């Protein structure tokens with residue numbers, strides 16, 4: 001069974017970043033047999049996440065929320081751009097995650113911003129953070145600005161096409177991993 005976990009670094013649970021994450025998770029689920037989706041919303045759990053500055057200090061609830069990322073096969077990680085980067089709470093969340101269990105996981109990266117000017121933060125900041133964890137990111141990163149939405153509904157066909165492409169890329173990776181695991185099991 002494939003577990004998709006969305007991690008939303010926005011202080012707003014029902015915001016634009018969340019809309020991209022939900023659509024992307026559904027687009028992957030349609031392509032991967034038996035995939036299931038779980039969500040991490042730092043808007044809902046930020047107090048728990050800041051219950052400690054390092055792992056042994058955090059609350060039981062925070063431990064559960066951090067474990068969700070550690071159990072994922074595919075992470076779909078999104079944040080609004082704040083001060084030209086991901087939000088502080090998203091960084092703190094990943095400061096708590098155990099590096100050793102993340103190696104080899106797959107990820108799709110997403111961000112929303114007030115301006116087109118900051119889309120490259122995905123390449124210069126989000127992607128290197130994944131590199132630290134040895135997480136394999138799909139080439140297509142997702143970025144939306146206010147004009148791509150009607151409220152929090154995605155209205156841009158370009159953004160929808162990007163979501164579709166990122167979902168296709170992630171599904172290819174997940175299906176290939178599942179096939180190679182099955183081949184190893186069959187050989188044993």
Ligand SMILES: Cc1cc2nc3c(=O)[nH]c(=O)nc-3n(C[C@H](O)[C@H](O)[C@H](O)COP(=O)(O)O)c2cc1C
Pocket residue numbers: 010011012014015016017018079080081082083084085112113114115116117118145146
């Ligand atoms: C404190 C703060 C800082 C922000 N900094 C930036 C920024 O540096 N660059 C940018 O493009 N947008 C910036 N924005 C705009 C948000 O990234 C944008 O409104 C985003 O789509 C909100 O996403 P959400 O609906 O998921 O919360 C900032 C917004 C806030 C509240």
